[in-house]
Amino acid sequence: MRPFKYERAADVDGAVARVAGRPDAVFLAGGTNLLDHMKLGMASPGLLVDVTALPLDTIEPLPGGKVRIGAMVRNSDLAADPVIRQRYPMLSQALLAGASGQLRNMATTGGNLLQRTRCPYFQDLSTPCNKREPGSGCSAIEGHHREHAVVGASASCVAVNPSDMAVALCALEAVVQVHGPGGMRSIPVEELYRLPGDDPQRDTVLEHGELITAVDLPALPMAARSRYRKVRDRASYAFALVSVAVAARIERGSVRDVRVAFGGLAPKPWRARAAEEVLHGAPATVEMAVRAAATELAAAQPLRGNAFKVKLAQGALATVMRELAGEARS
Amino acid sequence: MDARMTLRVDGEPRSLTVDTRVTLLDALRERLGVTSPKKGCDHGQCGACTVLVNGRRVLACLTLVVALDAAEVTTAAGLGAGEGLHQLQRSFIEHDAFQCGYCTPGQICSAAGMLAEAAQGWPSYVSASLTAPVELDDEEIRERMSGNLCRCGAYVNIVAAIRDTLGAQPR
Numbered sequence: 369m370r371p372f373k374y375e376r377a378a379d380v381d382g383a384v385a386r387v388a389g390r391p392d393a394v395f396l397a398g399g400t401n402l403l404d405h406m407k408l409g410m411a412s413p414g415l416l417v418d419v420t421a422l423p424l425d426t427i428e429p430l431p432g433g434k435v436r437i438g439a440m441v442r443n444s445d446l447a448a449d450p451v452i453r454q455r456y457p458m459l460s461q462a463l464l465a466g467a468s469g470q471l472r473n474m475a476t477t478g479g480n481l482l483q484r485t486r487c488p489y490f491q492d493l494s495t496p497c498n499k500r501e502p503g504s505g506c507s508a509i510e511g512h513h514r515e516h517a518v519v520g521a522s523a524s525c526v527a528v529n530p531s532d533m534a535v536a537l538c539a540l541e542a543v544v545q546v547h548g549p550g551g552m553r554s555i556p557v558e559e560l561y562r563l564p565g566d567d568p569q570r571d572t573v574l575e576h577g578e579l580i581t582a583v584d585l586p587a588l589p590m591a592a593r594s595r596y597r598k599v600r601d602r603a604s605y606a607f608a609l610v611s612v613a614v615a616a617r618i619e620r621g622s623v624r625d626v627r628v629a630f631g632g633l634a635p636k637p638w639r640a641r642a643a644e645e646v647l648h649g650a651p652a653t654v655e656m657a658v659r660a661a662a663t664e665l666a667a668a669q670p671l672r673g674n675a676f677k678v679k680l681a682q683g684a685l686a687t688v689m690r691e692l693a694g695e696a697r698s
Numbered sequence: 699m700d701a702r703m704t705l706r707v708d709g710e711p712r713s714l715t716v717d718t719r720v721t722l723l724d725a726l727r728e729r730l731g732v733t734s735p736k737k738g739c740d741h742g743q744c745g746a747c748t749v750l751v752n753g754r755r756v757l758a759c760l761t762l763v764v765a766l767d768a769a770e771v772t773t774a775a776g777l778g779a780g781e782g783l784h785q786l787q788r789s790f791i792e793h794d795a796f797q798c799g800y801c802t803p804g805q806i807c808s809a810a811g812m813l814a815e816a817a818q819g820w821p822s823y824v825s826a827s828l829t830a831p832v833e834l835d836d837e838e839i840r841e842r843m844s845g846n847l848c849r850c851g852a853y854v855n856i857v858a859a860i861r862d863t864l865g866a867q868p869r
Contacts, residue, residue, distance in 0.1 A: 416762075444754075444820070464822055470845045
């Protein structure tokens with residue numbers, strides 16, 4: 369590992385100025401992804417600016433029923449928060465579906481959003497990877513790509529975003545608050561992420577030195593009836609093959625309003641607007657859910673080894689719809 | 699680049715000067731002679747290095763020690779009171795919850811942290827309700843302990859050992 373300087377930031381402006389002023393500086397929060405990348409030789413910063421002591425570790429109500437989650441709130445604390453459990457259960461479930469108890473105690477809200485793909489080639493310096501080394505090629509397209517994207521990918525990169533939390537936040541239309549050298553801005557979670565196109569090395573629209581300070585949740589009363597379901601190769605402590613976050617208002621067996629987002633299918637959390645359109649006003653049934661997911665993924669371009677994900681996504685949405693319909697009846 | 703720092707390890711104040719690159723795991727094992735946390739994968743995938751920092755279970759291999767100035771670190775060696783074994787340690791012995799023993803200190807620290815989380819009412823991904831009181835059945839124990847791998851496959855006895863301590867846990 370390359371030697372680096374370590375500093376603990378005392379305030380947001382100071383942290384931003386420090387990182388913005390040095391091209392090889394990075395923010396350090398939970399460190400669960402960054403430190404691993406430094407050990408693997410994928411990242412070699414010259415300065416770490418520790419932002420964990422910043423006063424960004426609270427979950428507060430905002431006017432109009434919104435909720436502000438500080439960027440340094442740990443994943444485990446967010447999942448266990450009484451307001452989140454009651455009003456946004458799919459967010460708690462998504463967090464609890466991710467990583468392990470130890471990692472959730474370390475990882476932060478802001479860091480979770482910025483974690484990088486677990487594509488094995490991205491993490492293996494001995495193989496070509498356009499995300500790690502632009503122009504070197506993509507090893508996954510013709511290689512091992514069972515976990516990779518079926519929508520939103522490009523000829524240069526087929527890696528998926530690994531976050532569970534971001535899928536629930538995408539369905540909620542949460543908004544990311546960012547402080548940068550040029551001031552503050554707000555970015556909807558869905559727009560935080562880029563599709564790979566020809567330059568897959570950039571995962572998000574954030575500029576160097578921009579720091580996520582909070583994530584705001586809208587009031588969204590229907591989110592009190594919401595679920596996150598994750599399908600993976602083992603029962604726990606694995607990344608998603610497919611996951612789905614659904615919030616729905618179901619009355620007398622019909623879907624009156626719905627939000628759907630998929631994980632594990634794309635380079636970013638995948639808001640499923642076409643699926644939502646199919647479900648609006650439709651019976652809250654397994655059949656309609658399968659049709660909705662099939663419509664969403666009609667243009668999917670699976671690779672040789674991951675076509676199963678299209679069916680798996682249909683099944684995941686159908687299962688959650690059946691559960692939510694049952695909950696609405698009870 | 700060196701940094702001077704102080705932390706408490708298993709109740710003892712310890713001062714050290716460390717390179718900023720040193721993880722908590724390497725500081726404990728190589729610098730402070732505290733060898734109960736083990737280095738398994740060194741990438742946050744196996745849980746063998748689990749310790750408690752300020753009472754919460756974390757992975758020592760993915761923690762920079764320089765970031766922990768003034769923290770309270772508890773390893774499996776410091777869980778018991780004085781010379782006595784912690785209840786979890788006794789239960790692991792009684793239930794034969796290990797074979798080679800390499801993952802055991804991490805399993806025990808993780809279990810201690812997990813039981814404290816459950817006592818606070820934290821749900822898990824397998825909890826039927828996010829808001830109901832926590833009932834630690836075997837499925838819950840397995841889910842909450844999934845960050846600790848055992849290559850000998852002693853899982854059945856690990857679950858039994860943890861389950862057996864439940865009656866005496868503060869609820």
